[in-house]
Amino acid sequence: MKRINIVNGPQNASQIILGCMRMPALNTDDAASLIHTAxxxxxxxxxxxxxxxxxGEAETRFGDAFPKTGIRREDVYIQSKCGILSEKGEFNWSKETIIESVNDSLRRLKLDYLDTLLLHRPDLLYEPEQIAEAFDELEKSGKVRFFGVSNVPTMMLEVLRKYIxxxxxxxxxxxxxxxxxxIDQTLYVNNLTSERSIDRDNGTLDYCRLHDITVQAWSPLQKGLFQGCFVDDPELPELNRVLGELGERYGVSKTAIAIAWILRHPAKIQTIVGTMNTNHLSDICEATKVDxxxxxWYRLYLASGKYLP
Known part of the structure; x- marks a missing residue:
């Protein structure tokens, strides 16, 4: 497994992360088996x-399962995110919500501390002063070691970094x-003939690289937002042809090649995979053996439907 040192954060962290969103589908013993296999x-x-x-059932399942694995707490990094209040139909980054969410996560996970806490999707009414107070309190109490965000663009990062x-x-x-x-807009910059020239995030990836913020890629195998997996999708024949060709060359699956494409980027991106199938997880981890x-890398990018201007 390839490892990276996150600047100012977790050291020797695996470049592949197990996302636990689907863990409620498993019973406690199966969840323990998955965690141990990972x-x-x-x-x-x-x-x-x-x-x-x-x-918070995913956290509860993990919290019940982890003690069964025999893994020492200090040998893993456990991260959670807060701010999405689905039951209220809002995103909320208030001090009260952040602190309450961390306390709830720790209770469900049966932990004394989180290694990392991320603010989950932008709260349009965010007050950076409140966030700064929450982070200070959580750090001082030892409940959170490191902090970050999820799906946050450059100017919001600038504001947060001013106060936090x-x-x-x-x-x-x-x-x-x-x-x-x-990465698309960089390639098509100033190109009136392609919608990919539209700047959708104000250079978020380069901003993160400039300021030592490690990117964690979510849904690395999804088509669209949540439209299924693009591997073996008949609507993407060229991409799957190249994935298959390179998979044969390296002795791994198409899925592993798709993950290896992300890991090849020099930004040292971590990749979150959400499979609850141990065989599939083992298959995915073969990606770290591929350089x-x-x-x-460009062949795969072009096969996915892009072109060089």
């Missing part, structure tokens, strides 16, 4: 959110061969 495959980073499952004393070390963003908006060449 750890044996080299994954030492687990991602949660307060909104995963009804009443702690470094923002992570930004979760959607990125994949199918959803490559993070795509410069040309192979």
């Amino acid at each position: 750890y044996e495959l080299g994954i030492n980073f687990f991602d949660h959110a307060t909104c995963y499952g009804r009443d 004393r702690q470094p923002l070390v992570i930004n979760q963003l959607q990125f994949s061969l199918d959803q490559s908006q993070l 795509l060449t410069h040309n192979e």
Whole structure:
């Protein structure tokens, strides 16, 4: 498993993260087996959110299962996100909500502290002074070690960094061969003939690289937002042809090649995978054994429907 050192954050962190959103589908024993398998495959980073499952059920399942694995708490990184209040139909980054959410997560996860806490999707009414107070309180109490965000663009990051004393070390963003908006606009800049020239995020990836914020790519195999997996999708024959060709060359699956494409980017992106199937997880982790060449990376990018201007 490839490891990275997150600047000002977790060290020796696996480049593949197990996302636990779908963990409520497993019973406690199966969840323990999945966590243990992930750890044996080299994954030492687990991602949660307060909104995963009804009443935080994903965190509860993990909290019940983790003690059964025999893994030491200090040997893994456990991350959660807060701010999405689905039952109220709002995003909320108030001080009260952040602190209450962390306390609820720790209770469900049966933990004394979170390694990282991320603010989950932008609250349009956010008050950075309140966030700064919440982060200070959580850090001082030892309940959170590191802080970050999820799906946050550049200018909001600028505002947050003005008020928050702690470094923002992570930004979760959607990125994949199918959803490559993070890099598209750079290639098509000033090109009136393509909608890909539209700047959708004000250079968020480069901003994160400039300020030592590690990007965590979510939905790395999804078509669209949540339209299924693009691997073996008959509507994407060229992409799957190239995925298959490179998979044969490296002795891995198409899925592993799709993940390897993300890991090849020099930004040292972590990739969140959400499978609850241990065989599929093992297959995905083969991606870390693949080092795509410069040309192979571009072949996959072009096969996904882009073109060089």
